[in-house]
Amino acid sequence: MFIAVFDIGGTSIKYGVLNEEGTILMDKAFPAEAHLGGEVLIQNVIAKSKELQQEWALAGIAISSAGQIDNKTGVVVHATDNIPGYTGVRIKQRVEEATGLSVTVENDVNCTALGEYWKGAATDAENFLCITIGTGIGGAIFTDGRLYVGARFSAGEIGHINLYPDGKPCTCGDHGCLEQYASSSALQEMIKETFGYTINLREFFDRLRTGDPKGMAVYNKWIDNLTTGLKSIVHTLNPELIVIGGGISAQGDFLLDPIKESLSEKIMPNYQVNLDVRIAQHANQANLLGAAKHFIDQKGG
Ligand SMILES: [Zn+2]
Missing domain, CATH: 3.30.420.40 (ATPase, nucleotide binding domain)
Structure with a gap:
């Protein structure tokens, strides 16, 4: 099973592909351009998701994000002005509609904790x-x-x-x-x-x-x-x-x-x-691991 993972921060968006054992098969990053706002940011995530979908037989997409995140509905409950207009963005719904894949979203620090609990x-x-x-x-x-x-x-x-x-x-x-x-x-x-x-x-x-x-x-x-x-x-x-x-x-x-x-x-x-x-232990990669763990837990392994 391959899971695409994203870590949305104010500076950069890290992304990659993991398997269900938590092995990171590839990971890269691109600038978040957060000042352009939440809408541009989510469009960039969708575009990258579609690229990954072409290359990998993905079971789903797991997202770690800055801001306070409803980890069931995948909605940004609150975000600071670091990413203008990010509050209220329906990340899960938007990415699911665009890709047809199941998507989970969790707050980035919660993902750090999940990643360190799983593998660190x-x-x-x-x-x-x-x-x-x-x-x-x-x-x-x-x-x-x-x-x-x-x-x-x-x-x-x-x-x-x-x-x-x-x-x-x-x-x-x-x-x-x-x-x-x-x-x-x-x-x-x-x-x-x-x-x-x-x-x-x-x-x-x-x-x-x-x-x-x-x-x-x-x-x-x-x-x-x-x-x-x-x-x-x-x-x-x-x-x-x-x-x-x-x-x-x-x-x-x-x-x-x-x-x-x-x-x-x-x-x-x-x-x-x-x-x-x-x-x-995982520095930059803990959030990717944690997002995948959250996905696996929500989707029942
Ligand atoms: Zn304060």
């Missing part, structure tokens, strides 16, 4: 939290081996945990949210505020590895922000595992070790007993 860092966990750190901070919650999506498919928006009530304005309309202080973009802002100029994150981490004290102070403050947010979630959900994804997770133990250390100082002892923190 969380294969041995039933109660875990997956967070993705990038421009913002996304979250997905697994309880008893199942994704928890909430009453309106919007659970796990941990980027909007409040850290500083009178803090920086946030995209959600409130102030002082975690993602304004602990995302990759927030780290970049803190670096600029401290050094007076921009340093890209790869160069910044190179500096830290050579022992830059000024940089280290910025990094420690950023870690402290992140673990203050994580502390609230650990005490709410009592997870056995936190999986960390997003571009910054490429830093591996250099990210993981200070998070573990800082978090263990903040949470009550009982919560530490069965708590592990790991880096996501």
Whole structure:
């Protein structure tokens, strides 16, 4: 069985073909052109789906997407202005009508969690939290081996945990949210505020590895922000595992070790007993895997 998979983000649209064992047979990407809006984006996905349909005997199409997604009807419940006009787009219906194939759609961070649960860092966990750190901070919650999506498919928006009530304005309309202080973009802002100029994150981490004290102070403050947010979630959900994804997770133990250390100082002892923190294993491909897993689960294998 071949499944076409898409991962719709604000910057690029990754796509590929998987089999039911989760082997990625091919994967590529094209620019999302998100500024052109949700309608252009969905037309691009449909055009690429038709191309794949010519080359592969597809059983269906599995889509991972930015935004809050009704994972049954495949409708975008809410999307930010990163993709104008994306809210309300009936992804599943549109792609099904255009291709005649069955289509499933799930939120991208939920797909990261599903992908890591199926084939990655969380294969041995039933109660875990997956967070993705990038421009913002996304979250997905697994309880008893199942994704928890909430009453309106919007659970796990941990980027909007409040850290500083009178803090920086946030995209959600409130102030002082975690993602304004602990995302990759927030780290970049803190670096600029401290050094007076921009340093890209790869160069910044190179500096830290050579022992830059000024940089280290910025990094420690950023870690402290992140673990203050994580502390609230650990005490709410009592997870056995936190999986960390997003571009910054490429830093591996250099990210993981200070998070573990800082978090263990903040949470009550009982919560530490069965708590592990790991880096996501599949980086860019977790969402493709997770979308396929969602498809297989919905279509009964
Ligand atoms: Zn917010």
